[in-house]
Amino acid sequence: MSKYKSGHAPGHYRDCFEQAVEAFMRWNGRGPEPMVEFEINYVQTKISVSQACGLLWNCTDILPGWIVDEIEELGLKSRTYAAGAHAMRRWIAERA
Secondary structure, X not given: OOOOOOXXXXXXXXXXXXXXXXXXXXXXXXXXXXXXXXXXXXXXXXXXXXXXXXXXXXXXXXXXXXXXXXXXXXXXXXXXXXXXXXXXXXXXXXXX
């Protein structure tokens, strides 16, 4: 599993991140970090929200509006998946 280098990310990467946003929004920051499904070589695997963020660390695709609405209070620098990933990981790191 590796980060997408830059630019447009594959759909399953973006789908995983969207699941991560939903799990993140339900999580109160206590206890273990939520896990989401990610497909690796056609096999579903559980990864943490932080790992899902890492997948899109450099992705310049534009976030769907509902995600921006959910996480903009985390200090989004722009409306890209990368900005969302950075904001969520920063919030998680501050709780650790």
